[in-house]
Amino acid sequence: MNLSYSDEQNMLREQVLKFCESDYTFDVREKIVESNYGHNPETWKQFADLGWLAVPFSEENGGFNFGPIELAVIFEEFGKALVAEPYLANVVMSGSVLESSSNELAKQTISKIIDGTTQVSVAFSEANNGYNFHDIETSIEDGKLNGVKTVVLNASFANSFLVYARNGDKPVIYLVDAKEAGVSVNSFSTVDGQNCGDVTFENVEVGESSIISHDNDASQAINAMLDLANLCICAEAVGGMTASYLKTVQYTKEREQFGQPISNFQVLQHKMVDMFMEAEVSKSLLFKAMLQLDGKDDEASKTISGLKAQIGKSSRQVGQAAVQLHGGMGVSDEMSIGHYLKRFTVIDALFGNRNYHLNNFSNL
Amino acid sequence: MDINFSDADNQFRQEVKDYLENKYPKHVKEKQNNGEQLTKQDMIDYHKSLYEQGWAGYNWPVEYGGTGWSPTQIYIFQEELGYANTPTILPFGLNMVGPVIYTFGNEEQKKKFLPDILEFNTWWCQGYSEPGSGSDLASLKTKAVRDGDHYIVNGSKTWTTLAQNADWIFCLVRTETTQKKQEGISFLLIDMKTEGIEVKPIITIDGDHEVNSVFFTDVKVPAENLIGEEGKGWTYAKFLLAHERFGIAGVPNQKYSLKLLKERTKDFADDDLKKKIADYEIELLALEFTELRTLAALANGGHPGAESSIIKIKGTELQQRLTEMYVEAAGQYILPYEGPEGFNSNNTPASNVSDFSSQAVSRYLNFRKTSIYGGSNEIQKNIIAKAILGV
Numbered sequence: 001m002n003l004s005y006s007d008e009q010n011m012l013r014e015q016v017l018k019f020c021e022s023d024y025t026f027d028v029r030e031k032i033v034e035s036n037y038g039h040n041p042e043t044w045k046q047f048a049d050l051g052w053l054a055v056p057f058s059e060e061n062g063g064f065n066f067g068p069i070e071l072a073v074i075f076e077e078f079g080k081a082l083v084a085e086p087y088l089a090n091v092v093m094s095g096s097v098l099e100s101s102s103n104e105l106a107k108q109t110i111s112k113i114i115d116g117t118t119q120v121s122v123a124f125s126e127a128n129n130g131y132n133f134h135d136i137e138t139s140i141e142d143g144k145l146n147g148v149k150t151v152v153l154n155a156s157f158a159n160s161f162l163v164y165a166r167n168g169d170k171p172v173i174y175l176v177d178a179k180e181a182g183v184s185v186n187s188f189s190t191v192d193g194q195n196c197g198d199v200t201f202e203n204v205e206v207g208e209s210s211i212i213s214h215d216n217d218a219s220q221a222i223n224a225m226l227d228l229a230n231l232c233i234c235a236e237a238v239g240g241m242t243a244s245y246l247k248t249v250q251y252t253k254e255r256e257q258f259g260q261p262i263s264n265f266q267v268l269q270h271k272m273v274d275m276f277m278e279a280e281v282s283k284s285l286l287f288k289a290m291l292q293l294d295g296k297d298d299e300a301s302k303t304i305s306g307l308k309a310q311i312g313k314s315s316r317q318v319g320q321a322a323v324q325l326h327g328g329m330g331v332s333d334e335m336s337i338g339h340y341l342k343r344f345t346v347i348d349a350l351f352g353n354r355n356y357h358l359n360n361f362s363n364l
Numbered sequence: 365m366d367i368n369f370s371d372a373d374n375q376f377r378q379e380v381k382d383y384l385e386n387k388y389p390k391h392v393k394e395k396q397n398n399g400e401q402l403t404k405q406d407m408i409d410y411h412k413s414l415y416e417q418g419w420a421g422y423n424w425p426v427e428y429g430g431t432g433w434s435p436t437q438i439y440i441f442q443e444e445l446g447y448a449n450t451p452t453i454l455p456f457g458l459n460m461v462g463p464v465i466y467t468f469g470n471e472e473q474k475k476k477f478l479p480d481i482l483e484f485n486t487w488w489c490q491g492y493s494e495p496g497s498g499s500d501l502a503s504l505k506t507k508a509v510r511d512g513d514h515y516i517v518n519g520s521k522t523w524t525t526l527a528q529n530a531d532w533i534f535c536l537v538r539t540e541t542t543q544k545k546q547e548g549i550s551f552l553l554i555d556m557k558t559e560g561i562e563v564k565p566i567i568t569i570d571g572d573h574e575v576n577s578v579f580f581t582d583v584k585v586p587a588e589n590l591i592g593e594e595g596k597g598w599t600y601a602k603f604l605l606a607h608e609r610f611g612i613a614g615v616p617n618q619k620y621s622l623k624l625l626k627e628r629t630k631d632f633a634d635d636d637l638k639k640k641i642a643d644y645e646i647e648l649l650a651l652e653f654t655e656l657r658t659l660a661a662l663a664n665g666g667h668p669g670a671e672s673s674i675i676k677i678k679g680t681e682l683q684q685r686l687t688e689m690y691v692e693a694a695g696q697y698i699l700p701y702e703g704p705e706g707f708n709s710n711n712t713p714a715s716n717v718s719d720f721s722s723q724a725v726s727r728y729l730n731f732r733k734t735s736i737y738g739g740s741n742e743i744q745k746n747i748i749a750k751a752i753l754g755v
């Protein structure tokens with residue numbers, strides 16, 4: 001067993017960290033969030049130039065063939081800096097679905113994601129099925145696609161959608177251009193400053209040629225995407241928790257009340273120790289999950305489910321304590337600290353919340 | 365001991381129900397029940413309707429225009445209002461500065477301020493906290509220097525709730541630098557229209573504008589606006605804080621929200637959430653009876669003291685837990701969030717829980733404040749440890 005990152009992985013971390021510290025300060029981030037739903041085309045171009053958009057793709061598709069460990073490294077750093085760019089929606093989620101397909105359309109789409117010229121979102125959630133992601137109503141009949149997808153991440157900027165639909169009772173994933181007749185997008189900002197949307201498909205003509213995968217492969221692709229996406233946002237939460245406790249320690253050392261730094265008060269010290277411990281045990285479980293997923297271990301899905309449940313609890317505790325220890329400053333939108341709490345809340349809600357994953361874990 | 369209400373109490377309850385049915389302004393009711401934000405005018409209309417009913421001073425003595433109700437009646441009143449999902453009665457005038465004025469103010473001050481407070485002609489805000497003085501309130505630095513028949517006030521207050529709407533602010537100011545920092549503090553009433561006052565919004569993490577910074581530059585305040593004695597402000601402030609903590613738990617509102625949550629989750633397969641709701645409800649019952657026991661002690665001549673800290677801590681913890689369960693019940697549908705005002709009615713997300721979800725998020729984030737303000741929960745625990753446990 002070896003639980004150390006490779007030199008290459010450490011270099012990747014350094015690179016992301018350096019970028020965040022110099023080009024993605026909290027002030028910069030806030031401007032992007034306020035003006036443009038969390039996405040800045042120039043930042044995205046930088047991601048492309050740095051090669052980050054190619055990270056998880058196979059070499060034959062023009063990628064670096066990196067796996068879950070490298071993605072987790074990137075997301076941990078993104079989590080610390082509250083990066084709002086649609087990396088999850090494009091590179092991880094759409095990337096995972098496209099990479100699982102071997103057809104030419106998937107390959108072409110991947111190359112455009114890598115060079116940053118297109119954005120793609122997976123449209124799988126629906127309004128009434130909660131976390132039962134395979135229980136879908138969107139369907140295809142006589143070559144026409146009908147249905148409504150909701151909470152589609154980054155819907156505002158997606159040039160096309162990977163639509164999870166039923167053909168009779170068989171699952172299928174289509175690639176549908178956002179400009180196709182009958183496609184309409186209704187965008188909303190999300191609580192954490194990104195965007196999601198409802199995507200409605202009304203008699204949209206789709207042919208064989210736009211199928212990315214079908215039958216068992218399609219549902220497998222969705223499951224694999226969910227596992228990888230959950231792993232990535234858990235890594236992001238670990239980064240966010242680390243930043244939260246570090247910033248809180250810093251703040252309490254500087255904030256004086258009763259003639260002394262409030263970090264002198266033992267009850268606050270213990271709270272910060274709890275925050276630190278939650279971040280560390282979460283990181284431990286993240287290690288196990290990413291190594292299992294990397295090794296294609298049969299248990300990986302179960303561990304990821306456990307990780308997601310753990311993160312739901314830990315990140316909530318850490319996020320709330322961070323706000324509490326900042327006093328009024330904690331609830332002020334100007335400080336970064338409350339934004340971690342918001343991101344944690346969204347992370348828990350995405351792809352099965354804690355309650356869902358506790359059930360899932362005990363049934364797997 | 366008797367757990368039942370008397371016939372007179374039941375009759376009183378009916379009166380409150382009648383008010384809610386017939387006099388509680390319809391436009392306010394509608395917005396409240398749709399979860400829409402209220403305007404300043406809506407709040408004024410609501411408070412004025414209570415005044416017209418003779419109930420604005422629901423916890424004031426009769427001699428100052430209050431109802432003189434017994435603690436049980438106050439309890440019933442608040443319970444019915446909570447069940448009807450009415451807006452929170454703004455505490456700044458009625459529960460804070462009002463009682464300070466009728467307890468410590470002089471006759472002129474009583475005449476000048478109390479009727480307008482009851483009638484809700486003046487909107488008050490609370491100027492205690494400062495950037496450097498939160499938990500350690502007594503360290504406050506905003507200075508008031510006597511100059512003939514005026515004070516000249518300089519300094520800044522922060523987190524001032526709804527100062528953007530306020531006509532008046534009651535402030536703790538430093539009139540003297542003393543060895544013991546509590547001793548140089550005075551309690552001053554300031555007209556918000558006075559030259560030299562500037563209000564700047566602070567946006568909170570739910571996106572709302574509820575709190576503000578208030579800056580004072582050479583603000584001239586008539587000396588007659590000083591309450592009680594110079595240097596005794598801390599005593600009045602402590603009196604007020606004990607009152608402020610009372611009722612902060614919002615048990616009736618929690619019961620209303622609980623009912624909605626149960627309706628929403630009735631058909632959920634999620635047993636864990638149901639158990640959590642039950643666990644919460646049991647604690648709410650315990651809190652309610654803690655409050656009732658305190659009220660009974662009050663009726664027998666006690667006054668709210670450190671016990672109100674228990675209610676503050678437990679009440680706010682439970683409120684926060686309730687908001688967490690709302691978020692859990694909404695699942696992934698919490699993501700679309702356009703701010704505390706909710707969705708534009710012709711543009712809501714395609715989920716049958718979209719309004720519920722949006723309010724869930726808004727409240728979850730907003731209610732983080734409850735364990736911070738009114739004396740943070742850590743400070744409350746310090747108080748209990750000292751005052752009750754004697755450690």
Ligand SMILES: Cc1cc2nc3c(=O)[nH]c(=O)nc-3n(C[C@H](O)[C@H](O)[C@H](O)COP(=O)(O)OP(=O)(O)OC[C@H]3O[C@@H](n4cnc5c(N)ncnc54)[C@H](O)[C@@H]3O)c2cc1C
Pocket residue numbers: 255257258262265267268324325326327328329331489490491492493495497498499500522523524525526575733736737738739740741742743746
């Ligand atoms: C939404 C909102 C509305 C408000 N409205 C008003 C208003 O209308 N008027 C007004 O005057 N004020 C208002 N306040 C201010 C509120 O009273 C203060 O925020 C509160 O007193 C805490 O002070 P602080 O924010 O400076 O935090 P700090 O005092 O800096 O505290 C930071 C952390 O340290 C902890 N801490 C501090 N001292 C101790 C100690 N001795 N032992 C253990 N822990 C300690 C605190 O519990 C907290 O967790 C409001 C605050 C909020 C958030």
